[in-house]
Amino acid sequence: MAIEMGGKAGIVAPDKVTWEYMKSRRKMKPFELDSDKDATFAERRTYHVSDLEPQVAVPHNVDTGVPVGKVAGTHVDQVFIGSCTNGRFEDLVEAAEVLGKQKFSPKCRVIIIPASRDEYLKTLKAGLVEKFVKAGALVEAPCCGPCMGGAFGLIAPGEISLSTSNRNFKGRQGSTEGKVYLCSPATAAASAIMGEITDPRVV
Amino acid sequence: MTMTAKKTVPVRKIIITEGPVAKNARVWKFGDNIDTDAIIPGRFLTINNPDELAKHAFEGTRDEFAKKVQQGDVIVGGRNFGCGSSREHAPLALMGAGVKVVIARSFARIFFRNSINVGVLPVVCPDADKIADGAKIGLNIREGFLEADGKKYAIEPVPAFMQGIIDAGGLVEYAKNLTEIPQCTR
Numbered sequence A: 001m002a003i004e005m006g007g008k009a010g011i012v013a014p015d016k017v018t019w020e021y022m023k024s025r026r027k028m029k030p031f032e033l034d035s036d037k038d039a040t041f042a043e044r045r046t047y048h049v050s051d052l053e054p055q056v057a058v059p060h061n062v063d064t065g066v067p068v069g070k071v072a073g074t075h076v077d078q079v080f081i082g083s084c085t086n087g088r089f090e091d092l093v094e095a096a097e098v099l100g101k102q103k104f105s106p107k108c109r110v111i112i113i114p115a116s117r118d119e120y121l122k123t124l125k126a127g128l129v130e131k132f133v134k135a136g137a138l139v140e141a142p143c144c145g146p147c148m149g150g151a152f153g154l155i156a157p158g159e160i161s162l163s164t165s166n167r168n169f170k171g172r173q174g175s176t177e178g179k180v181y182l183c184s185p186a187t188a189a190a191s192a193i194m195g196e197i198t199d200p201r202v203v
Numbered sequence B: 001m002t003m004t005a006k007k008t009v010p011v012r013k014i015i016i017t018e019g020p021v022a023k024n025a026r027v028w029k030f031g032d033n034i035d036t037d038a039i040i041p042g043r044f045l046t047i048n049n050p051d052e053l054a055k056h057a058f059e060g061t062r063d064e065f066a067k068k069v070q071q072g073d074v075i076v077g078g079r080n081f082g083c084g085s086s087r088e089h090a091p092l093a094l095m096g097a098g099v100k101v102v103i104a105r106s107f108a109r110i111f112f113r114n115s116i117n118v119g120v121l122p123v124v125c126p127d128a129d130k131i132a133d134g135a136k137i138g139l140n141i142r143e144g145f146l147e148a149d150g151k152k153y154a155i156e157p158v159p160a161f162m163q164g165i166i167d168a169g170g171l172v173e174y175a176k177n178l179t180e181i182p183q184c185t186r
Helices: A016-026 A089-099 A117-125 A128-134 A185-194 B050-054 B064-068 B089-096 B109-118 B160-168 B171-176
Strands: A055-057 A065-067 A078-082 A109-113 A160-163 A179-182 B025-029 B074-077 B101-104 B121-124 B136-140 B145-148 B151-154
Touching: A078 A089, A078 A185, A089 A117, A089 A128, A089 A185, A117 A128, A160 A185, B050 B089, B074 B136, B089 B109, B109 B121, B109 B160, B109 B171, B160 B171
Parallel strands: A078 A109, A078 A160, A160 A179, B025 B074, B074 B101, B101 B121
Antiparallel strands: A055 A065, A055 A179, B025 B136, B136 B145, B145 B151
8 A cells, every 4th residue: 555655666574474475385485685774764654553443445535544433324335345455364354253143234235255266265264255155245256356346346326335445436346426435354344234334343 | 877878769759848839739637636547447457559548548537538639638637646556558548549748736656657658748737726627738848837828837847868768659669779778786
């Protein structure tokens, strides 16, 4: 999301977890990738997010984040949990934890799409596909889904989509007369249970 | 690091670099935060031909654009023009539509670079908001101003190397004519 903040690129020094991942995927051995000891930076900013309320970006821009409480109660026609941004196994586990033993609301379509084949297999093996389907969701084959207006859940004129994807520009997920809100998998799951935008901490 | 162009290839030399305003082009005015999905919707990204892309430029956002845009017309946007998904299809679609210059109060960085790379000139004009839709417009890059409906507005300077890339017809053509490959020496 560095790009959405106006950056040209976002660079994060790899930690142990990243190197383990690289080793498992590419048999790559760790090498020095930290900033030089004497590197200088134009500016340093520190953010404390421990107390940050779950955020929702309202239509039609990504940098319109508001605390979920401000838009809680907004009716949603569709909830999409997936995309490269939030379609990893861990994201779907987060959604499943919020869901617990509850069902998704019949008032909205709930579309869950693991981001890749590997993530899909992990989700399947963990029994989450069955859990989601039994709770009333559609679990589609791994792909971008409705994120870029491609497939599996394009919104109609007047419809409101709540999505864990990364962009909510006008027309991005279908009709230019629809609206897209962006949120975390937890907020999406809580909202899918209630059929309206909901703080995941109260479900 | 040196970067020398063997020769300038004015295949698609498009910018008026001297003299006063030499031609009248029509302004297509847009607002703030025009995203690349608005410029060319994601469903058309399987197309790579600029002329074909141009048929869908601003589809769903401003449908008259693709039908009425003329060679040499200029797009004027507000703040953060070209935000969102990185896609060179966005400036390519504009290029196919005959747009050679995009003016805005500010640009999203990726769109800015993509534009230069495909040979469409992005020009920053702090007063872009004052330019009206449909205005007649001309540019004077060398002296750093544009003229819209008879009024002059300052534009930010276009660096020579950037102009060189535009004059060459984009980054690929420009790179083909480099005598030395720029190297990062560290």
